[in-house]
Amino acid sequence: MNKKPKIILSTVDVQRLETLLDALAPDSFPGMAELEEELERAEVVEPHRMPSSVVTMNSTVKFKVEPSGEEFRMTLVYPGNEDASGQKISVLAPVGSALLGLSQGDEIQWPRPGGGMMRVRIIEVIYQPERSGDFLA
Amino acid sequence: MNKKPKIILSTVDVQRLETLLDALAPDSFPGMAELEEELERAEVVEPHRMPSSVVTMNSTVKFKVEPSGEEFRMTLVYPGNEDASGQKISVLAPVGSALLGLSQGDEIQWPRPGGGMMRVRIIEVIYQPERSGDFLA
Numbered sequence: 491m492n493k494k495p496k497i498i499l500s501t502v503d504v505q506r507l508e509t510l511l512d513a514l515a516p517d518s519f520p521g522m523a524e525l526e527e528e529l530e531r532a533e534v535v536e537p538h539r540m541p542s543s544v545v546t547m548n549s550t551v552k553f554k555v556e557p558s559g560e561e562f563r564m565t566l567v568y569p570g571n572e573d574a575s576g577q578k579i580s581v582l583a584p585v586g587s588a589l590l591g592l593s594q595g596d597e598i599q600w601p602r603p604g605g606g607m608m609r610v611r612i613i614e615v616i617y618q619p620e621r622s623g624d625f626l627a
Numbered sequence: 628m629n630k631k632p633k634i635i636l637s638t639v640d641v642q643r644l645e646t647l648l649d650a651l652a653p654d655s656f657p658g659m660a661e662l663e664e665e666l667e668r669a670e671v672v673e674p675h676r677m678p679s680s681v682v683t684m685n686s687t688v689k690f691k692v693e694p695s696g697e698e699f700r701m702t703l704v705y706p707g708n709e710d711a712s713g714q715k716i717s718v719l720a721p722v723g724s725a726l727l728g729l730s731q732g733d734e735i736q737w738p739r740p741g742g743g744m745m746r747v748r749i750i751e752v753i754y755q756p757e758r759s760g761d762f763l764a
Contacts, residue, residue, distance in 0.1 A: 494742045510711075519713040520692055520699045520747060525740040555657055562657045574647075574707035576656040576719035583713070584722040587740035599744060601736055603662040603724035605631045607744075610657060 497591030499532040500540050500620060503547045507581065510568070518582075525587045532591055540620040543594040547581065548624075550617040551589065556597070556609040563616065566590065634728030636669040637677050637757060640684045644718065647705070655719075662724045669728055677757040680731040684718065685761075687754040688726065693734070693746040700753065703727065 499507075511526060535541075545551055550565045562577075566589055569580040579586040588598050592612055600610045619625065636644075648663060672678075682688055687702045699714075703726055706717040716723040725735050729749055737747040756762070 497741070514713060517697055517699060519701070520690065520697070520737055520745060521740045522713075528741045531741075553657065560654055560657070562654060564656070568711070569713050570709065570711035572707065572709040572717060574705070576651060576659075576706050576717065579720060580709060580713065583716060583720055584738045585720070588738045588742065590740070598742075599736075599738055600657055601721045601725045601738065603658045603727070604634070604665045604668075605725065605735075607736060608657060 494531075495592060495596050497528060497532045498541065498544045498593070499529065499534050499591050500537045500546055501534055502537050502625070503590075504529055504532070504534055506547070506568070510582075521584065521587050522582075525582070528587075528591070537620045537625055540618070541593070542618060542621040543615055544618070545589050545592050545612065545615055546618055546620055547590070548619050549615050551612055552614040552616050553610045554613045555600075556611060561613070562610075565617075631668075632729060632733050634665060634669045635678060635681045635730070636666065636671050636728050637674045637683055638671055639674050639762070640727075641666055641669070641671055643684070643705070647719075658721065658724050659719075662719070665724075665728070674757045674762055677755070678730070679755060679758040680752055681755070682726050682729050682749065682752055683755055683757055684727070685756050686752050688749055689751040689753050690747045691750045692737075693748060698750070699747075702754075 553562045565578045567578045569582045572578045597611045600608045602608050690699045702715045704715045706719045709715045731749050734748045737745045739745050
């Protein structure tokens, strides 16, 4: 088990995610119990106090794969809001649930097709709703 | 880099996935190049010759998390066919792309919310379209 990075969540995202998790059967997806624990242990702040470098719901993140240096963008969405582009990832999916609340500079492990893992670093939160004042209904 | 497990794909899935990947910009998602390599290296069989223990597109798989023993079901879908349940995973997403073509008994690494990895074993392919004669249009 790796050391757990600090995670920061907004009061609004925590409330929505708790409502979502409450609506699902227990053990609906691998990592569900751990996601619930993350909501418990997170530092929770009001949306207007969210640091601009944190990955919140509906944020678009620029990643760099180490050591290849390839860059990718991905948007963290609620389940059911994915699309055919491959560039939206559900907060309930592997990696998606690990991304929530991390900050620029943090690294995550990313399973590679065909086996093995990639190290992927969050290099920039390109779009963050809270920073842009987009407090969705 | 882990040893690569053997993967088996159907001619129909390979064709659809190649069409899908051709439609995306290069480097659309982390692991895109590796998924293309997997399509190249896979053993490819006609749908009616697909072994019943292989994870094909639209298969539903029962997993067991090691060592907790928790069990989960997940269906491998084309991107855009996810839903709000958290129990469908896109073939372009992390873990989804790693599942394609694996067999009962194979193990994969699954990122855990909050950091670290789970070992997850494919214990049964509960539903496989080819086995059921569901050759979708």
